[in-house]
Amino acid sequence: MTERAYFDWNATAPLRAEARDAMLAALALPGNASSVHSEGRAARQAIERARAQVAGLVGAQSKNVTFTSGATEGNMLALTPALETGRRKEPRDRLFVSAVEHPSVRGGGRFPADAVDVLPVDSEGIVDLAALKVALANAERPLVSVMLANNETGVVQPMAAIADIVHAANGLLHVDAVQGAGRIDCDIEALGADLLSLSSHKLGGPQGAGALVRCDGIHIAEPLIRGGGQERNLRAGTENVAAIAGFGAATEAAGRARKADALHMAVLRDRFEAALTAQAPDAVIFGAKAERLPNTSLFAISGLKAETAIISFDLNGIAVSSGAACSSGKVQISSVLTAMGVEGDLARGAIRVSLGWNTTEADIDLLLNAWMRVVSSLLKGQELKGAARAA
Ligand code: PMP
Numbered sequence: 001m002t003e004r005a006y007f008d009w010n011a012t013a014p015l016r017a018e019a020r021d022a023m024l025a026a027l028a029l030p031g032n033a034s035s036v037h038s039e040g041r042a043a044r045q046a047i048e049r050a051r052a053q054v055a056g057l058v059g060a061q062s063k064n065v066t067f068t069s070g071a072t073e074g075n076m077l078a079l080t081p082a083l084e085t086g087r088r089k090e091p092r093d094r095l096f097v098s099a100v101e102h103p104s105v106r107g108g109g110r111f112p113a114d115a116v117d118v119l120p121v122d123s124e125g126i127v128d129l130a131a132l133k134v135a136l137a138n139a140e141r142p143l144v145s146v147m148l149a150n151n152e153t154g155v156v157q158p159m160a161a162i163a164d165i166v167h168a169a170n171g172l173l174h175v176d177a178v179q180g181a182g183r184i185d186c187d188i189e190a191l192g193a194d195l196l197s198l199s200s201h202k203l204g205g206p207q208g209a210g211a212l213v214r215c216d217g218i219h220i221a222e223p224l225i226r227g228g229g230q231e232r233n234l235r236a237g238t239e240n241v242a243a244i245a246g247f248g249a250a251t252e253a254a255g256r257a258r259k260a261d262a263l264h265m266a267v268l269r270d271r272f273e274a275a276l277t278a279q280a281p282d283a284v285i286f287g288a289k290a291e292r293l294p295n296t297s298l299f300a301i302s303g304l305k306a307e308t309a310i311i312s313f314d315l316n317g318i319a320v321s322s323g324a325a326c327s328s329g330k331v332q333i334s335s336v337l338t339a340m341g342v343e344g345d346l347a348r349g350a351i352r353v354s355l356g357w358n359t360t361e362a363d364i365d366l367l368l369n370a371w372m373r374v375v376s377s378l379l380k381g382q383e384l385k386g387a388a389r390a391a
Contacts, residue, residue: 004317009202010151010179010296011321015246017203022046022249023206027274033239034230039183042134043241048182050248058177058196059187064214065367067134067244068236071178072104073198073224074212078146078174078195079109081307082222086352094139098127098146098157099339101325105145105176106335110222119146124290125340127154127162136169145173148180148191152323152336152352153287154296163192164253172218178202178210181295182254183262194218201242204357205250209243220308240286245282261357266294268357268364272316273297275368280375284346286337298323302379309351314377316370322386 006014021354025048031039033047044225048062055062070072081091095111098119108116117135121127125148134140144166147155160174177186182203188196193219193362200209212234214220226347227236254261276283276299286298300306306322313320323334353367 002016004319004364004367005359006188006319007353007355007363007367008319008321009359010154010352010354012201012207013204013356014358015282016250016253019205019246022050023242023246026245027242030239033191033326035240036209039063045241046140046241046245047239050251051369053248053252054198055213055346056214057181057186057200057251060196061216063232064218065218066212066214066231066245067201067239068210068212069177069236069240070201070210071197071206072210073101073235074093074197074199074210075102075104075174075176075223077110077143077212078197079143080220080222080224081115081143082220083172083195084219084221085141086217086219090141092141092143094142094144095146096132096135098138100125100150100155100336101145101147102151102178105147105174107310111143111144112223113307115325121339123152124287125336126290127157129158129165132165133161133169133321136165136171139169139171141170141172143168143174145174145176146177147176148186149177149184149293149296150287150336150349151179152334153298153340154179154293154354155287156291156293157182157213159191159193159378179293179296182258183265183295184258188213188215200247200250203247203250203254205247206243209240209247211247218342221229241391257357262294264357265355265359266358268361269297269353271361272353272364272367273299274354275302276371279372286340286342295354295359297353298347299353300351301354301375302346302349304349304351304375306351308378309349309374312374313370315349318367318370320367321352321354323352329334 031043036284051062051065095116172194174195178199194215196213198211201207
């Protein structure tokens with residue numbers, strides 16, 4: 001079998017050993033966490049342990065962590081007019097989302113479509129702060145949702161500056177911290193976030209778990225799922241104890257290793273990008289002038305199509321993705337790159353390489369070797385086609 005190397009950590013990360021151990025232990029628990037007997041209390045204990053672990057990663061209080069099925073649900077739970085603060089019970093009147101948000105935020109959550117505005121970004125994908133200030137003047141009690149780091153480019157937003165503007169305008173700030181968590185600092189207070197979404201499977205926990213974390217004093221008056229009153233009435237349904245336990249354990253492990261992992265990934269990512277630009281000087285690395293996550297590289301070379309390149313990489317043992325949304329399996333043009341003003345043909349060629357904590361030098365060697373083979377054969381093929389057309 002061909003040796004393989006995985007470079008799609010922003011799509012999902014492999015399960016951490018700590019998460020697997022915690023899940024196996026939780027799967028052996030027979031109880032329902034709402035039951036009062038010992039078995040039920042043991043399940044409850046596993047959940048509360050995970051809650052403290054998740055709270056620890058973001059510097060929040062455990063009671064303000066609500067477990068969900070993932071960040072998509074966390075985002076939907078957060079993006080509602082029915083947000084109350086200690087002082088104010090009136091609903092939020094408008095939602096502002098940045099143009100580079102994940103579809104689960106871009107969709108506007110539970111706001112009516114005519115109450116949602118999209119905030120422009122600059123050519124690096126950074127929210128235009130002046131435009132944000134102007135936009136917020138159109139609302140009395142705005143809710144703003146800006147991601148900590150972009151899943152395609154890895155570009156990190158100036159969260160504290162955004163939070164200052166939002167709060168000065170009587171607004172609340174929701175931060176989709178899915179891609180930043182475990183890679184850069186995610187302290188809810190330092191970010192200035194009122195609400196923050198996390199996803200388990202980007203941190204080395206299982207898929208299908210996540211959390212919405214609130215600052216103290218933020219109250220969600222409209223749950224997304226009603227029923228048995230679990231998760232303090234915010235998310236009904238019997239808890240997925242094993243997934244939650246795995247998420248908690250992954251979060252703790254990710255937090256403990258964060259700084260060392262970030263350094264390790266940045267060295268390897270920079271090595272890849274240096275080799276890429278040496279070999280293809282016309283390669284465009286998106287967001288390269290901005291602060292980026294240490295693990296992400298989104299790039300394009302004119303004439304190279306992402307769809308064919310990704311298949312060729314795969315045949316050469318390398319898992320990469322297109323930066324574009326391809327949830328349906330079909331590569332579409334990236335709305336993130338469009339918002340950054342990237343021209344269509346170049347955007348269509350964007351390829352994302354995303355690394356993780358156990359990516360090795362040898363993996364980068366495999367990637368670079370495959371790169372040489374894939375790019376030279378694809379570009380040659382296109383040249384031949386072009387020549388045939390010209391003839
Ligand atoms: N936000 C961002 C930035 C993401 O990258 C993702 C996952 N692709 C999500 C939200 C959704 O997370 P989940 O898969 O847990 O629903």
